Amino acid sequence: MSKSIVRAVDLRQQVYENLRSRITSGEFDKDTRFYERTFADELGVSRTPVREALAMLEQDGLLSQAARGYRLPRMSRQQVIDVTEIRLLLEPHAVASMVRDTSPGELKKMAAKIRKEVADSRDSGAYISSHGRLRELILGKVRNRALVDAIQQYEDSIHFVRVSTLGQADWRRMSAEGMLELADALEAGDAEAASEIQGRLLTKARDSFLEFSDAEG
Template sequence: MRKAIVRVADLRQQVYDNLKERITRGEFPMDHKFQEISLAEELGVSRTPVREALALLVRDRILVQAVRGFRFPEFGPEEIVEITEIRLRLEPYAVRLAVEVLSAEKRTALAGLIRGEIARHGEADTWVAAHRRVRAALFAPVRNKRLIEAIAHYEDTIHFMRVNTLQDARWRGLSVGGSAKLADAIEAGDAGAAEAAQATLLGLARDSFLAWSAENA
């Protein structure tokens, strides 16, 4: 009689998901060093799934390997501009698709969600997390999964831009204002205006990080 294989949880994936969520939430400072031993002890697992999860984060360009451990990648102004150019080809189009596919009722609900996040978090550091929730809701209606995967890839790569800039009241205010205009366009069902609003937000993200980089050079 054949013995059934007992399937166990994929620890590598669990560790990967845990670290990625915490990284994109801004839990770790930019100079943080990720090490197998300390992470394994913290998460209560062996070093193998931690090592494999860190390798996946390197693959996704969220981390890079250092002399001892792993760290965040360092992007120069040219790389930020290039990544933004790619995002400008992807995200505004995705927003247009979302507006075109949603019913009037669902557009109103999405606009209300954005305005609610602005009202609760628009003047605080918590706007960083609120901004992520807005983006998740914004792209959720898009049926082109490959497009969404491409957007997620570049968003993960430059997550630190959001963490470093949206905590600054100057840039947070511009982000909140741009998001409010986006909400208006969505509710009105104006796909072109929503597309343009998203492009403006991406331009602000690029400019804010370039300014932050210059100030912290």
């Protein structure tokens, strides 16, 4: 009689998912250093799965190698400008197509979800995570998955831009106001307005980061 094989728990994947979630939610300060021993002790695992998880995060663009360990990546002003140019070509079109392809009832539900998320988090650091969930909600309704894949190619590599900007109360307020305008456009089924608002949100994010970068020196 054969016995089924019990698959070992993939500690590397668990560590990877734990750290990825925390990085993209903005939990770590921009100057945080990521060391194998630190997270091995914190998570109660050996250094090997932590080492492998950190390498995976570097491959994803979420971490960069430092003299010792890893750190959050840095993007130059020009990189942010260039990536935003690409996103401005893709995301407004994706949002407009989503509005055209989605039923009025579903758009109304999405608008309500956006308003609730913003109301629950706009005045706190939780807005960073909330903002990410709302992007997933919107992109999840885009029918052209190849277009979504192209957009998400830049999602992780610029997460620190959102952390830098949305961590500031004024910029968080501007983003929240823009998301509420987007909710109104979705509920109205106005694809053109939704596209314009999405473009404006991306432009504000770029300009806010450049202002942040200038202030940092």
